Amino acid sequence: MADSLLKIAGGTIYDPANGVSGQVADLWVSGGRIVAPPTDPEVRPSRVIDASGLVVMPGGIDMHCHIAGPKVNIARKMRPEEKRRDEVIPRTTVTHSGTMGSVPSTFATGYKYAGLGYTTAFDAAIPPLAARHAHEEFDDTPCLDKGFYLLMGNNHYVMRSIQENEPQKLDTFIAWLLSSAKGFAPKLVNPGGVEVWKTRQGGNVHGLDDLVDYFEVTPRQIIAQVAQSAGRLNLPHPVHIHCNNLGMPGNWTTTLETMKALEGHRGHLTHIQFHSYGGGEGDENTFNSKVTELAEYVNTHENITIDVGQVLFGETTSMTGDGPLGYFLSNVYGGKWFSGDTEMESGCGITPIKYKNKSLVHGLQWAIGLEWYLQVEDPWRVVMSTDHPNGGSFLAYPQIVRFLMDRTYRQDVLKTCHPRIRDRSSLADLDREYTLEEIAIITRAGPARILGLKNKGHLGVGADADITIYTPHENKETMFELPRMVFKSGNLIVEQGEMREAPMGRTLHVQPNYDNELEKDIQEWFESYYSIRYRNYPVSESYMHEPEVVPSN
Amino acid sequence: MALSLTYKAATSVPVEIEGLTPDAIRAQPLGDIERFTIFHGNEKLPLAEMFDVSGDASDGRIDMHGDLSGVHWIGAHMQTGEIRVHGNAGRHVGSEMRGGRIDVDGDASDWVGGEMRGGAIHVRGRAGHLIGAAYRGSARGMRGGVILINGDVGNEIGHTMRRGMIAVGGNAGDMTAFNMIAGSVLIFGQCGIRPGAGMRRGTVGLFGNPRTELLPSFRFACRTRPQVLPLMFRRLRAWGFEVPETLDGEQFDLFNGDLVAIGRGEVIRRHASDN
Numbered sequence: 001m002a003d004s005l006l007k008i009a010g011g012t013i014y015d016p017a018n019g020v021s022g023q024v025a026d027l028w029v030s031g032g033r034i035v036a037p038p039t040d041p042e043v044r045p046s047r048v049i050d051a052s053g054l055v056v057m058p059g060g061i062d063m064h065c066h067i068a069g070p071k072v073n074i075a076r077k078m079r080p081e082e083k084r085r086d087e088v089i090p091r092t093t094v095t096h097s098g099t100m101g102s103v104p105s106t107f108a109t110g111y112k113y114a115g116l117g118y119t120t121a122f123d124a125a126i127p128p129l130a131a132r133h134a135h136e137e138f139d140d141t142p143c144l145d146k147g148f149y150l151l152m153g154n155n156h157y158v159m160r161s162i163q164e165n166e167p168q169k170l171d172t173f174i175a176w177l178l179s180s181a182k183g184f185a186p187k188l189v190n191p192g193g194v195e196v197w198k199t200r201q202g203g204n205v206h207g208l209d210d211l212v213d214y215f216e217v218t219p220r221q222i223i224a225q226v227a228q229s230a231g232r233l234n235l236p237h238p239v240h241i242h243c244n245n246l247g248m249p250g251n252w253t254t255t256l257e258t259m260k261a262l263e264g265h266r267g268h269l270t271h272i273q274f275h276s277y278g279g280g281e282g283d284e285n286t287f288n289s290k291v292t293e294l295a296e297y298v299n300t301h302e303n304i305t306i307d308v309g310q311v312l313f314g315e316t317t318s319m320t321g322d323g324p325l326g327y328f329l330s331n332v333y334g335g336k337w338f339s340g341d342t343e344m345e346s347g348c349g350i351t352p353i354k355y356k357n358k359s360l361v362h363g364l365q366w367a368i369g370l371e372w373y374l375q376v377e378d379p380w381r382v383v384m385s386t387d388h389p390n391g392g393s394f395l396a397y398p399q400i401v402r403f404l405m406d407r408t409y410r411q412d413v414l415k416t417c418h419p420r421i422r423d424r425s426s427l428a429d430l431d432r433e434y435t436l437e438e439i440a441i442i443t444r445a446g447p448a449r450i451l452g453l454k455n456k457g458h459l460g461v462g463a464d465a466d467i468t469i470y471t472p473h474e475n476k477e478t479m480f481e482l483p484r485m486v487f488k489s490g491n492l493i494v495e496q497g498e499m500r501e502a503p504m505g506r507t508l509h510v511q512p513n514y515d516n517e518l519e520k521d522i523q524e525w526f527e528s529y530y531s532i533r534y535r536n537y538p539v540s541e542s543y544m545h546e547p548e549v550v551p552s553n
Numbered sequence: 554m555a556l557s558l559t560y561k562a563a564t565s566v567p568v569e570i571e572g573l574t575p576d577a578i579r580a581q582p583l584g585d586i587e588r589f590t591i592f593h594g595n596e597k598l599p600l601a602e603m604f605d606v607s608g609d610a611s612d613g614r615i616d617m618h619g620d621l622s623g624v625h626w627i628g629a630h631m632q633t634g635e636i637r638v639h640g641n642a643g644r645h646v647g648s649e650m651r652g653g654r655i656d657v658d659g660d661a662s663d664w665v666g667g668e669m670r671g672g673a674i675h676v677r678g679r680a681g682h683l684i685g686a687a688y689r690g691s692a693r694g695m696r697g698g699v700i701l702i703n704g705d706v707g708n709e710i711g712h713t714m715r716r717g718m719i720a721v722g723g724n725a726g727d728m729t730a731f732n733m734i735a736g737s738v739l740i741f742g743q744c745g746i747r748p749g750a751g752m753r754r755g756t757v758g759l760f761g762n763p764r765t766e767l768l769p770s771f772r773f774a775c776r777t778r779p780q781v782l783p784l785m786f787r788r789l790r791a792w793g794f795e796v797p798e799t800l801d802g803e804q805f806d807l808f809n810g811d812l813v814a815i816g817r818g819e820v821i822r823r824h825a826s827d828n
Contacts, residue, residue, distance in 0.1 A: 080688075080689050080690035081688065081690035081692070335692070
């Protein structure tokens with residue numbers, strides 16, 4: 001099919017990266033990419049899709065979700081009761097069967113993302129030691145181009161390099177780790193705090209200047225040094241940060257300090273909704289929103305990007321590399337709990353949770369998420385996410401679109417929530433409504449730019465032909481939950497909710513260069529402490545499906 | 554006249570008739586009932602392939618004949634009506650049922666009344682493991698209703714049950730009322746090891762002889778004749794469940810536990826014992 005030529009004719013195109021906002025135009029696709037219209041009038045497309053009256057956007061990009069790796073698999077096994085009650089995905093001639101629940105099975109995850117018009121997704125927390133597992137699960141997660149971030153914020157070698165003030169060693173290690181695990185970006189989860197939790201009963205750090213036992217480094221140093229190192233390595237997505245003190249009243253100051261700790265270097269603060277709380281320490285009665293203060297800092301500092309981590313009401317499963325947080329949540333909800341300790345690398349906590357609209361805390365969390373979308377002025381620096389499945393399922397994205405584009409609906413839902421939310425957040429006063437162009441930015445063009453993906457999130461010549469076509473509708477939830485057509489690399493994969501094809505998709509990773517001499521130091525450290533041999537650690541190409549190296553900036 | 558279903562198949566592959574309840578088929582003509590989809594392993598079949606169907610369903614009663622020990626989910630999810638199994642039944646009899654009654658003249662297998670909410674199940678023969686239990690991963694098991702088993706039962710009956718009553722005329726296996734949240738489990742025969750392990754609230758009655766050792770995390774409270782027992786026995790007899798006359802004048806030892814959980818449960822154990 002190399003010479004097949006597809007024409008998507010007469011669609012209303014939203015391609016903010018190329019300055020196209022609602023213009024009617026044709027798209028030409030060949031070889032899985034967008035191509036220039038043929039100059040020779042004799043050239044005829046082999047297929048024409050009539051998109052007149054329909055909205056055409058690049059495929060959606062979820063830059064922060066949990067869809068692979070050991071934590072996701074453990075959560076699946078932990079919640080058979082959900083899978084028993086929920087929808088079953090039957091096998092068809094093109095798809096595998098699957099199960100849903102808050103953590104859908106691998107194949108179902110791919111189909112459901114595609115069904116919403118999403119064609120790229122990044123898992124946000126993989127322990128490097130489990131990278132092979134994550135790649136194997138990616139191999140069973142169709143319809144999406146995928147990548148993952150590697151947990152580094154509590155890695156012993158990272159902390160030791162910072163303690164010994166050896167930035168070259170840190171650079172080498174980060175580059176070596178990303179290359180070995182075939183990861184996409186460094187991820188910091190509660191930097192330093194998880195290590196304290198692993199060594200001390202009930203331990204954690206509570207501020208950016210607490211010392212981590214044995215390493216004598218602070219979270220502030222970890223954040224600053226990794227951000228600087230990522231800058232020196234020119235990584236396409238330098239550092240993805242889950243701040244300390246997630247979910248705790250009064251944590252907004254920690255978040256603000258984290259932003260300052262970046263010292264102007266690029267950094268992405270993830271699921272920032274969970275990090276924007278005012279109030280006394282541990283005191284839920286004083287819990288309130290501090291989005292206005294934090295958003296002001298984000299608005300005036302271009303080095304910072306965020307994704308929201310929107311909470312939606314209902315049951316879900318919390319999974320995090322933040323071990324002490326998992327323990328905290330399991331005590332709040334009294335359900336099952338899993339805690340993990342990955343050698344020199346990271347921790348993990350998993351527990352079922354439930355967000356209730358009548359709860360003041362949960363209602364505020366919901367409102368705070370929406371406040372973030374509405375208070376960051378530059379849509380290029382705020383990304384839609386639910387931190388799937390932590391705040392809610394990715395299946396809620398169409399509903400979030402409606403919250404953002406329809407303030408009446410937003411206010412109606414606010415009325416069903418706890419009455420005191422109005423006093424403790426500014427949501428009731430926010431009139432802003434998103435335009436379709438802005439939705440296209442926060443779900444596609446923005447994340448592509450933040451991730452440094454030059455071929456994604458736009459419809460210019462040379463872009464991957466990941467295209468979603470929507471039928472316009474007054475109710476934006478209806479519009480976004482059932483795309484008319486979804487194309488992945490130029491192939492029609494979903495048509496009005498019906499799967500037509502389920503290609504596996506590519507694995508996106510980085511391969512930064514590093515100093516081979518300094519690698520010997522890593523090897524020596526590795527062989528002294530790890531449970532596996534150094535040479536068995538790197539993930540070989542044979543574990544990957546269509547790998548694609550995303551070049552450094 | 555009740556609907557009569559006579560099992561005519563001979564297969565070692567499980568047959569599942571989930572959803573075939575008196576309330577679901579009450580208004581249906583015989584032809585539709587014959588086409589009701591059942592599973593034979595992973596294969597879908599019409600009901601009439603494996604059962605002779607006669608009578609009519611309009612009075613909300615179903616009579617089932619033959620050895621149905623390989624037929625599962627009988628009466629699962631039923632809301633009202635009556636099912637009588639004239640023989641043995643398979644697994645998951647009355648699973649998640651909310652009302653009505655099921656009578657099994659023979660034996661039933663595991664998961665009788667799994668997560669049931671209401672109604673009554675009476676098995677005249679023996680039954681398997683996990684009666685009235687929570688399905689794997691669930692936060693709660695049986696949430697209401699009554700399960701009576703005349704014969705012996707297996708392990709983990711009343712696992713994580715929340716409300717309702719299970720009475721067993723014969724012997725029970727290990728881990729009876731494991732993780733119980735509330736409700737009552739009464740065992741009139743002997744009981745296996747660790748009854749009430751992890752129970753939070755609720756009542757376990759152990760009336761067999763010789764008596765069962767309790768876990769060390771149960772604390773003796775007093776010797777007593779609980780007023781509630783004669784009332785429960787009278788009700789059980791009214792339901793056609795045999796309770797030995799000798800129990801009426803007996804003394805019982807009351808224990809609190811399980812102290813590794815919140816310890817608000819009670820075990821009422823017959824005081825007299827041959828050991």
